[in-house]
Amino acid sequence: MTDRFESSLDICFSVPSVHRLRFTHDVFGADRQILAALLEPSAAEPARVQFWLDANVAESCPMLPETIRSFCDEFCDRVTLTGPPEIVPGGEALKNEIHVLEGMLRQMHAARLDRRSYVVVIGGGAVLDTVGFAAAIAHRGLRLVRLPTTTLAQADSGVGVKNGVNLYRTKNWLGAFSVPWGVVNDARLLETLSDRDFRGGFSEAVKVALLKDAPLFDRLCDAAPRIRRREMDVCLPIIRRSAELHLEHITRGGDPFEALEARPLDFGHWSAHKLEAMSDFSLRHGEAVAIGIAIDTVYSALALGLPVDDAARVLACFTGLGFALDHPQLADVPRLLTGLEEFREHLGGRLTVSMLPGVGRPCDIHEIDPKLMRRAIEQVRHFAQWPTWVSSQPARDRQPGRVQRDSG
Ligand SMILES: NC(=O)c1ccc[n+]([C@@H]2O[C@H](COP(=O)([O-])OP(=O)(O)OC[C@H]3O[C@@H](n4cnc5c(N)ncnc54)[C@H](O)[C@@H]3O)[C@@H](O)[C@H]2O)c1
Ligand SMILES: [Zn+2]
Numbered sequence: 001m002t003d004r005f006e007s008s009l010d011i012c013f014s015v016p017s018v019h020r021l022r023f024t025h026d027v028f029g030a031d032r033q034i035l036a037a038l039l040e041p042s043a044a045e046p047a048r049v050q051f052w053l054d055a056n057v058a059e060s061c062p063m064l065p066e067t068i069r070s071f072c073d074e075f076c077d078r079v080t081l082t083g084p085p086e087i088v089p090g091g092e093a094l095k096n097e098i099h100v101l102e103g104m105l106r107q108m109h110a111a112r113l114d115r116r117s118y119v120v121v122i123g124g125g126a127v128l129d130t131v132g133f134a135a136a137i138a139h140r141g142l143r144l145v146r147l148p149t150t151t152l153a154q155a156d157s158g159v160g161v162k163n164g165v166n167l168y169r170t171k172n173w174l175g176a177f178s179v180p181w182g183v184v185n186d187a188r189l190l191e192t193l194s195d196r197d198f199r200g201g202f203s204e205a206v207k208v209a210l211l212k213d214a215p216l217f218d219r220l221c222d223a224a225p226r227i228r229r230r231e232m233d234v235c236l237p238i239i240r241r242s243a244e245l246h247l248e249h250i251t252r253g254g255d256p257f258e259a260l261e262a263r264p265l266d267f268g269h270w271s272a273h274k275l276e277a278m279s280d281f282s283l284r285h286g287e288a289v290a291i292g293i294a295i296d297t298v299y300s301a302l303a304l305g306l307p308v309d310d311a312a313r314v315l316a317c318f319t320g321l322g323f324a325l326d327h328p329q330l331a332d333v334p335r336l337l338t339g340l341e342e343f344r345e346h347l348g349g350r351l352t353v354s355m356l357p358g359v360g361r362p363c364d365i366h367e368i369d370p371k372l373m374r375r376a377i378e379q380v381r382h383f384a385q386w387p388t389w390v391s392s393q394p395a396r397d398r399q400p401g402r403v404q405r406d407s408g
Helices: 032-038 055-060 064-074 092-096 098-110 125-140 151-155 195-212 214-228 232-252 269-278 285-303 308-321 333-347 370-385
Strands: 021-024 047-054 079-081 086-088 118-123 143-148 162-167 170-177 182-186 353-358 361-365
Touching: 021 032, 021 232, 032 064, 032 143, 032 182, 047 055, 047 064, 047 098, 047 125, 055 064, 055 086, 055 118, 064 079, 086 098, 086 125, 092 125, 092 162, 098 125, 098 162, 118 125, 125 143, 125 151, 125 162, 125 170, 143 151, 151 195, 151 232, 151 285, 170 269, 170 333, 182 232, 195 214, 195 232, 195 285, 195 308, 195 353, 214 232, 214 308, 269 285, 269 333, 285 308, 285 353, 285 370, 308 370, 333 370
Parallel strands: 021 182, 047 079, 047 086, 047 118, 118 143, 143 182
Antiparallel strands: 162 170, 353 361
16 A cells, blocks of 8 residues: 555456347337337336337327337336327437427436336437437436337448437537447338438448448349339348448447547548538438448549449449439539548547448548549539449559549
């Protein structure tokens, strides 16, 4: 024992986490045991459970509140419903209204939720992000169970460990990392989705395929017309694979809370997030991601040696899925490029952007050549209007990680 007060203690420790992901066909019907099993009773008592519903889902499925009540009645040994589902407006506007958050916290407080209670949220990515954030900060973290109702939320965001809202016109400026207690991807919940939102999630599936699973990218290219027709025997396995790849990255990638500089799952997202804000959020996240990936893919062809045929396939895959790759805001390149600095600020440290020198073979770069990026944006717009590849210019230096100088 020393009397000295000054000392340093650096202790590494890790906190074990379990990520529970389930795939079902009818979560409140034939598969209801799966959801019930996720909701563990709290000590000797049933756990309190509060349901939150995306208003557009509630409108499309008017029986859902009643179904939820019967579900909780049937499993009353496990859960006690705190009241009727809380219904919140769906879509990005929710994430832009900071005062909504306080209202959510008030409802969680009024329902006397504790850290063994469950917040079950049913909705699109925007509702999951906002309710998830409220649940992450109430009592420093309630148990969150997500039932994503869009293809995007099932294929990507639902399994994520990020929650948050937009502030100061910046996407996800306010938020928290937290691992959901459970996620149930239910096929039936996708049935009422509009074609526009059904398409949306497949841009994230293309993204994760390009980063991690080249055969999945081939499948997406081949299946694009059938995905567009919503043939579920084709769509569901792709959604499932995309969710699994995202989950694998989060749980096995070594950096779930993004402490390191690279953020590979955000391929194409520096411009996507900026475009969403520039379009006053009239562009959906999935639509903006398709454009953002197209831009960074063409940049990768111009600067990093991605074969031009592969880049053309990526763009054709998006148009085959029904995505528009042009947008009026793409004309304002200087403003779009400020998205790079915003992206850097969000993560801290030096700029790190994932690019694609080969399908299934991403790399990180730390510098973007603005002239080449401008050219990439022009080529994406050109492709959108005349869907053939116009660039015959090969990259001079095919070393991954090096950014080309523009020749003029
Ligand atoms: N947390 C993360 O890791 C992460 C990852 C990717 C994206 N996101 C976020 O997710 C959001 C986008 O999510 P999204 O693409 O699901 O869009 P969304 O939540 O905006 O939903 C799109 C529209 O579909 C409606 N809707 C949802 N499900 C429906 C259904 N089954 N039937 C009828 N209508 C339905 C919604 O009410 C909304 O109007 C963005 O805010 C994005 O930033 C978060
Ligand atoms: Zn995304």
